[in-house]
Amino acid sequence: MDHEDIMRSAIAEAEIAVSDGNAPFAVIVLDYDNTIVWKDHDRVRENMDPTAHGEINAIRYLCKKLQTLSLKGYTFYTTSEPCPTCLTGMIKARVSTNYYGAKTESDASLPLSAETLASHAKKYPIKVVGGILEKECLEQRNRLLHK
């Protein structure tokens, strides 16, 4: 599976989020062997929890399941650029890499780019790369966000 195949899975997961009444944001998690180990999505409305973004949900689930505080070597594919809450969560969980689709900075509640925030993460560095199927991810978000 290449970057685009994995991002297509994330886009499909974001459709599930919307069918459950949530926002169209999703995450696919790969472990250090590049095996997909978890898929999750925004559950803010479902859980009535403003922090229940896909990345946070995945971190909570995986760390508890694996009984670890470190997801070092793990990669998170997200349909949109991670918000500061999620990026900080990934840094805290020592996630190694984030590949995302579309940028969100311009309409985020806290408009700070993930790349800028990540550049400050010296203790637990995270590699952030955007633009994976950017057009498709943006189209989906625009089509489904305020549905």
Ligand SMILES: [Zn+2]
């Ligand atoms: Zn978030």
